[in-house]
Amino acid sequence: MVIDSTGDTPHLYVSDPNNHRILGFRDVRKLPTKPGTGADIVIGQPDLATALCNYHSGDINQPTQDSLCHPVGLLVDGAGNLYVADRDNGRVLRFPAPFSHQGNQQADLVLGKSNFVTPPITDASSRNMLAPYGLAFAGNRGLLVSDQALNRVLFFPFNNGGFTAADNGTAATKVFGQPDFSTSKVSTSDTGMAGPHHLSSDTDGRPYVTDSGNNRVLIFDTILNTPAAGAHASFVLPANGAQGIFVNSNTGELWVTDTSGSVRKYPRFDQLIFNPAATATIPSNSPVAVAQDQYGDLILAEAFNRVTFYYPALSALNAASFQKDKPLAPNAIASIFPAGIQFGKDSASAFDRPNPLPLPSDQLADIQVTVNGTPAPLYFVGPTQINFVVPWNAPTTGTADIQVTKVSTGQLLAASSVAMNTVAPAIFVTTSAGSGAKLAAVINQDGTVNDATHPVKRGDYISIYATGQGPVSSPPADGDIPRNGLVASQGTPRVFIGADFTDQVQLQGTEQRNANGDVNFVAFSGLSPSFPGMWQINVRIPMATAPGPAALGLLFNSFPDNTPAVTGYRIVFYVTQ
Numbered sequence: 001m002v003i004d005s006t007g008d009t010p011h012l013y014v015s016d017p018n019n020h021r022i023l024g025f026r027d028v029r030k031l032p033t034k035p036g037t038g039a040d041i042v043i044g045q046p047d048l049a050t051a052l053c054n055y056h057s058g059d060i061n062q063p064t065q066d067s068l069c070h071p072v073g074l075l076v077d078g079a080g081n082l083y084v085a086d087r088d089n090g091r092v093l094r095f096p097a098p099f100s101h102q103g104n105q106q107a108d109l110v111l112g113k114s115n116f117v118t119p120p121i122t123d124a125s126s127r128n129m130l131a132p133y134g135l136a137f138a139g140n141r142g143l144l145v146s147d148q149a150l151n152r153v154l155f156f157p158f159n160n161g162g163f164t165a166a167d168n169g170t171a172a173t174k175v176f177g178q179p180d181f182s183t184s185k186v187s188t189s190d191t192g193m194a195g196p197h198h199l200s201s202d203t204d205g206r207p208y209v210t211d212s213g214n215n216r217v218l219i220f221d222t223i224l225n226t227p228a229a230g231a232h233a234s235f236v237l238p239a240n241g242a243q244g245i246f247v248n249s250n251t252g253e254l255w256v257t258d259t260s261g262s263v264r265k266y267p268r269f270d271q272l273i274f275n276p277a278a279t280a281t282i283p284s285n286s287p288v289a290v291a292q293d294q295y296g297d298l299i300l301a302e303a304f305n306r307v308t309f310y311y312p313a314l315s316a317l318n319a320a321s322f323q324k325d326k327p328l329a330p331n332a333i334a335s336i337f338p339a340g341i342q343f344g345k346d347s348a349s350a351f352d353r354p355n356p357l358p359l360p361s362d363q364l365a366d367i368q369v370t371v372n373g374t375p376a377p378l379y380f381v382g383p384t385q386i387n388f389v390v391p392w393n394a395p396t397t398g399t400a401d402i403q404v405t406k407v408s409t410g411q412l413l414a415a416s417s418v419a420m421n422t423v424a425p426a427i428f429v430t431t432s433a434g435s436g437a438k439l440a441a442v443i444n445q446d447g448t449v450n451d452a453t454h455p456v457k458r459g460d461y462i463s464i465y466a467t468g469q470g471p472v473s474s475p476p477a478d479g480d481i482p483r484n485g486l487v488a489s490q491g492t493p494r495v496f497i498g499a500d501f502t503d504q505v506q507l508q509g510t511e512q513r514n515a516n517g518d519v520n521f522v523a524f525s526g527l528s529p530s531f532p533g534m535w536q537i538n539v540r541i542p543m544a545t546a547p548g549p550a551a552l553g554l555l556f557n558s559f560p561d562n563t564p565a566v567t568g569y570r571i572v573f574y575v576t577q
Contacts, residue, residue: 001013001014001015001074001289001291001299001301001307002074002075002076002082002291003028003076003291003292003293003294003299004076004080004082005293005294006076006078006079006080007080009026009027010027010028010029010293010294011024011025011026011027011028011080011098011099012024012025012028012031012299012307013025013043013074013076013082013098014039014074014301014307015071015072015073015074015084016071017070017071017072017087018051018070019045019051020044020045020051020052020053020054020055020067020068020069020070020071021042021043021044021045021051021068021071022042022043022044022068022071022074022082022084023039023041023042023043024039024040024041024042024043024098024099025037025039025040026040026041026099027410028293028299029293029409029410029411029412030410031309032309032311032403032412032415034373040099041098041099041102041105042105043068043082043084043095043098043105044066044067044068044071044084044105045068053067053068053069053070053088054067054068054069054089055067060088060089060119060120061119061120062117062119063086063089063091063113063116063117063118063119064116064117065106065107065116065117066105066106066107067089068084068086068089068093069086069087069088069089070086070087070088071084071085071086071087072085072087072132072133072134073085073132073133073134073135073146073198073199074135075135075136075137075143077137077162079097080097080099080100081094081095081096081097082094082095082097082098083095083135083143084107085132085133085134085135085145085146086132087131087132087133087148088120088131089113089120090112090113090120090121090128090129090130090131090132091110091111091112091113091118091129091132092110092111092112092129092132092135092143092145093107093109093110094107094108094109094110094163095107095108096108108165109163109164109165109167109168110168110169111129111143111145111156111163111167111168111169111170112127112128112129112132112145113128113129113169114127114168114169115168115169116168123182124147124150124152124178124181124182124183124184125181125182126154126171126172126173126175126181127169127170127171127172129145129147129150129154130147130148130149130150130184131147131148131149131150132145132146132147132148133146133147133148133196133197133198134146134196134197134198134199134209134210134245135199136199136200136201136207136208137201138155138201138205138207138222138223139201139203139204139205139222139223140158140161140205141157141158141205141223141224142155142156142157142158142223143155143156143158143163144199144201144207145172145199146196146197146198146199146209147196148195148196148197149184149195150178150184151177151178151184151185151186151187151192151193151194151195151196151213152175152176152177152178152184152193152196153175153176153177153193153196153199153207153209154172154174154175154176155172155173155174155175155176155207155223156170156171156172156173157173173228174223174226174227174228174229174231175228175229176193176207176209176218176220176226176231177191177192177193177196177209177211178192178193178229178230179191179229179230180229180230181229186213188214190218190232190233190236191230191231191232191233193209193211193213193214193218194211194212194213194214195211195212195213196209196210196211196212196213197210197212197242197243197244197288198210198243198244198245198289199245200245200246200247200254201247202247202249202252202268202269203249203252204222204269205222205223205224206219206220206221206222206234206269207219207220207223208245208247208254209245210239210242210243210244210245210256211242212241212242212243215238215239215240215241215242216236216237216238216239216242217236217237217239217242217245217254217256218233218235218236218237219233219234219235219236219237219269220233220234221234235269235272235273235276237256237266237272237276238276239256239258239264240258240260241257241258241259241260242256242257242258243257243258243259243287243288243289244256244257244263244287244288244289244290244300244301245257245290246290246291246292248292248296250296251268251296252267252268252269252270253265253266253267253268254266254267254268254269254272255290255292255298256290257284257287257288257289257290257300258287259286259287259288259303260286261283261284261285261286262281262282262283262284262287263281263282263284263287263290263298263300264278264280264281264282265278265279265280265281265282266278266279267279282298282310284300284302284308285302285303285304285306285308286302286303286304287300287301287302287303288301288302288303289301295411297309297310297311297312297412298310309412311403311412311413311414311415312338312339312340312341312413312414312415313339313414313415313416314336314337314338314339314402314404314414314415314416315336315337315339315416316328316334316335316336316402316416316418317334317335317337318332318333318334318335318424318426318467318468318562319332319333319334319335319387319428319467320333320426320427320428320429320466320467320468320561320562321426321427321561321562321566321567322335322567323426323562323566323567325566326424326426326566327418327419327420327421327424328390328394328400328418328419328420328421328424328468329390329394329396329420329421329422329423329424329468329469329470329471330390330391330392330393330394330396330470330471331389331390331391331392331467331469331470331471331472331475331527331532331533332389332390332424332467332468332470332533333379333387333388333389333390333467333532333533333534334387334388334389334390335385335386335387335388336369336385336386336387336388336402336404336414337384337385338384338404338413338414339414341413341414342383342384343367343381343382343383343384343386343404343413343414344365344366344367344383344406344413345383346365346366346381346383347365347380347381347382347383348364348365348380348381348382349379349380350364350377350378350379350380351379357479357480357481357532358377358477358478358479358480358532359377359378359379359389359479359480359532360377360378360479361375361376361377361378361478361479362375362407363378363407364378364380364381365381365382366406366407366408367381367386367404367405367406367407367413368404368405368407369386369388369402369403369404369405370402370403370405371390371391371394371400371401371402372393372394372395372400372401373401374391374393374394374478375391376388376389376390376391376478377389377391377478377479377532377533378479386404389478389479389532389533390533391478392471392475392478394420395420396420396421396422396470396471397420397421397422398419398420399417399418399419399420400417400418400420401415401416401417402415402416402417402418403415421470421559422470422471422557423468423469423470423556423557423559424467424468424470424559425466425467425468425469425493425535425554425555425556425559425560425561426466426467426468426554426561426562427440427441427464427465427466427552427553427554427561427562427571428440428441428465428466428467429441429562429569429571431451433452433549433572436564436568436569436570437549437569437570437571437572438569438570438571438572439451439571439572439573440464440552440571440572440573441464441465441466442456442462442463442464442465442552442573443462443463443465444456444460444462445457445460445461445462446460450462450573450574451574452549452574454574455547455573455574455575455576456541456573456574456575456576457541457575457576457577458541458542458543458544458545458547458575458576458577459540459541459543460540460541461523461538461539461540461541462538462539462541462573463536463537463538464495464536464537464538464539464552464554465528465534465535465536466534466535466536466537466554466561467533467534467535468535469489469490469493469525469526469527469535469556470489470490470557471490472487472488472489472490472526472527473487473488473490474487475487475527476527476532478532479532480532481527481528481529481530481531481532482527482529486524486526486527486529487526487527488524488525488526489525489526489535489556491525491556491557492522492525493522493525493537493554493555493556494554494555494556495522495537495539495552495553495554496551496552496553496554496555497539497541497542497545497550497551497552498542498545498546498550498551498575521539521540522537522538522539523538523539523540524536524537524538525537525538537554541575545575546575547575547576547577548574548575549572549573549574549575550572550573550574550575551570551571551572552571552572552573553571
């Protein structure tokens with residue numbers, strides 16, 4: 001596979017060897033947000049339903065200018081032209097900018113054979129290939145092709161910076177892995193190879209070869225400094241299961257796939273030679289090829305008929321508790337934190353807009369958040385934090401896929417799966433209350449904000465502000481508040497106050513009494529009439545509550561809120577006689 005970043009829209013090409021075709025996807029940025037998206041163009045077949053080796057005849061001995069047979073390695077030049085290692089036809093083809101020639105995908109260059117209709121030839125020579133596999137440019141000097149079956153890599157020099165039709169069938173001028181162009185033996189020496197697969201090169205023009213049969217990567221000196229044949233590798237990197245390889249042209253970092261189940265990252269060459277240890281390992285399902293997009297995001301082709309996309313991880317946490325192991329729930333207010341990146345440079349708050357409600361879900365500061373594909377209402381967007389409301393249709397079991405996208409470019413900035421539940425209760429807190437405690441977000445019955453200088457009287461009511469009550473009946477639209485009266489929770493939370501708790505609902509003014517004989521009830525539990533995603537709980541303070549800071553807690557559907565054992569702090573509010 002290869003990404004074409006030469007134009008405004010980055011294209012992705014994927015070889016589909018057993019269907020004898022190349023699939024082209026017009027905009028790689030949109031693929032992760034729409035899994036299962038179909039290809040926009042096909043090369044090597046007349047349509048997406050045909051899968052013949054050399055489709056005109058189905059005969060391995062009758063290749064044509066527009067047919068393929070088991071294609072593998074791909075490469076794109078600076079003009080957007082696509083090079084294909086047409087393995088079973090023993091040749092490399094170049095297709096002019098495929099998205100500019102839809103419906104007319106014909107090669108304009110062939111290497112490895114004298115013309116477009118020459119059948120496979122097994123002999124090793126400077127002009128013939130038996131099983132081309134990997135492709136790479138050696139800087140701006142020419143094309144490198146690994147010939148898997150002949151255990152070698154061939155170098156074809158450019159003529160005035162590129163190839164023309166006059167170069168059809170031209171001879172390679174250098175061979176790596178063999179002492180000459182007519183030899184094809186297997187060797188374990190630093191001048192030999194055994195079944196090389198994919199290739200890459202760095203900005204200095206060094207060839208990198210996955211010498212798969214020897215479980216290693218061979219790195220050679222630049223093309224200008226290597227002989228015509230028999231070059232010694234300047235560095236040998238042990239790499240079990242090595243098959244795919246990619247060198248980032250910006251950072252010089254090296255990615256190597258291990259078909260046993262991972263892809264490994266190594267430092268750039270000048271650091272690698274002193275410390276040849278992987279700096280990161282990512283599990284993968286039998287990866288055979290690797291690439292990075294223009295943003296540095298990793299893309300892997302796996303042997304099990306799929307391409308996987310890897311993006312910077314994110315942490316999506318309940319915005320009231322920030323507990324890492326706590327699931328989210330529909331309509332919970334959550335916060336996203338990036339891992340090792342920033343979400344752009346701009347900040348914006350929905351409440352800076354003239355009409356903040358409903359909260360925007362299309363974008364804020366050029367950022368959009370989706371939960372299983374549904375745009376999420378945004379409270380705030382900044383370079384290191386995003387506050388949003390989980391959409392109502394989010395799952396209540398398993399996980400949800402959360403993605404952060406830059407709207408103007410379609411770039412997927414970060415993505416992760418997040419655990420989901422029916423409820424995710426958590427009380428918002430404000431400032432420190434001393435002695436390992438934090439002050440709950442509580443409004444007193446008289447409308448004042450509860451704190452040490454504004455305590456609530458016993459027997460009065462408080463409004464507790466939390467989030468994570470989960471689904472409700474007849475909810476408002478995502479990011480909006482109730483517009484037609486109060487919307488109650490599906491059930492009543494147990495509210496812990498000091499050593500006591502209340503979990504009765506006031507029914508038609510009927511008083512419920514606790515074990516101490518105090519009138520004690522939850523008067524309301526439901527959506528806040530002012531803030532999307534906010535859970536408001538109105539509860540009466542028992543007369544037995546001791547004056548001073550009183551512990552506060554919730555239990556809803558057997559799930560507790562931000563407990564001291566996890567957060568490291570108690571939640572309190574202040575009570576007076």
